Amino acid sequence: MGTIIEAKEFSYTYPRRENQVLRNINFKVQEGEFIAIMGRNGAGKSTLSQALDGVIPHLHGGTVWGDIVVDGLNTQTASVADLAQKIGIVLEDPEAQLFTTRVDDEMAFGIENLCLPREEIIERITWATKVVRLEGYWDREPTALSGGQKQRCAIAATLAMKPKIMVLDEPTSQLDPIGTYEVFDVIRSLKEEYGMTILITTHKSEHIAEYADRVMVLENGQIEAFDTPQVIFRNAELLSHVAVRPPQVSSLAAYLNSYGQNIPRNEFPILLDEAEQMVRKLIGGK
């Protein structure tokens, strides 16, 4: 497993703007990793997502410094069409990418443009439908689906392309708690069963604690930290600086400490099981 994405001194300015929304971005992502990108609204998360699949700069224009290399292709010189076969992106607003009149057409559109044989197209959208659990919805109109169904339909359309890398920008912002876990489970299975590399932007700390291998924290267009969820979520100073909410169970430990307990920072729980153990240990004597 080698490096699949590498950013080198990458900076970016939107057209007719002066400030760099991404500044000196350097990082490497290994093939098969599950990366969460966090940070406050406006930190540069969505801009970075779009820089990875070449939409920045090819579609938006603007000024770019440095390079991003995705599976051997430099995003500045490679075409969006070539990049699209390596890296699939699911936009923050599913409605922005849904445009057909039937769910199955929506899922098939991308791969139809790859000129695949009919049988293969049907096979792939059947698979993608199953993965996102939208069976029975093929003849429905995408715009008439519920918010969560729209998000899953958009994910399926990207999945059908079978990219090596999936970038998901807030894929669960309109999902209920069950739907959110479903989507995270789907994403995890893509990583585990198909070896896909996943990059996801989200504010849902509890889910990141459970699913992500590493967390990239953006602040004001720069990478503030890039480490495991344990290291990131136990760093209270960092979290309050970048306005990222820790998982609830970490907050519970902090609350207990503010009332005289002495739970060491490096033992703060981020997962449910860890929290259960912590509480049992604390109340153990009684």
Added chain:
Amino acid sequence: MANPIIQVKDVSYCYKENGPMCVNKMNIEIQEGDFMAIIGQNGAGKSTLMKLLTGLIRPVKGQIFIEGEDIAKVPVSIISKKLGYVLQNPDRQLFAETVREELAFGPSNQGIDEEEIKRRTDYILESVGIAHLADEYPPALSKGDRAKVVIGSVLVMEPKIIILDEPTGGQDYIGRYQIMNIAKKFRQKGHTVIVVTHSMSLVAEYCDHAIVLCNGEILLQGTSKEVFSQPEILQKTFIRPPQITELANRLKDELKIDETLLCVEEMGDRVLEHIPRKNE
């Protein structure tokens, strides 16, 4: 108690002829000045119910009354004076060149005179906290600010009822706090607020009443506390409750918890009660 400002009587709706009922024989009363939450799974019928209230779609069966008036007999333009609707995706309703123009658009279409429009937009710019952005281009604003502009563009119509459809989806926690505080502020001024949301902690924190929808029907209806005291039924709609609620459930015997805990502080206090004192 005041008269219900909204009354939904035996309302049913389906998107396709002979299709499944997305809203099935619903009965709801919302009192003036209430802060009401509508919760339920994706596809439960939340957004459909909101579209029915705004008159964007009309019931297949049943009636909806706003301030005692059957809205079937009233055009959407009249309903929109009473009821403001902030869509699930605020970016869908932004289109003007500046924030000020965005806010002025609604009232100017209702034939309100310039002076009054200026008074209203100035007031909203201030009270929503976007006065410093008045001349900015709305799509270029941050996500939190865009949401505030959209809420402002609805409030400027001075509706008695404000519907916020998942107002905090995708917002960071500062954005969430600011948006909900705007809602709280207008509620204190006597407006009725209806929030459609997946966030149980938001309901616990802000809402007086809650309605839980499931498959187009009302599963639970009552004060937020009443609703949260029915964990078995809630489990049907929210298989995975918030992390802290799940932790409380796992430790409910040890900590003698017999209700649904939603906040870190509540849970923290229970744990503290059960930690043995050192000198005991």
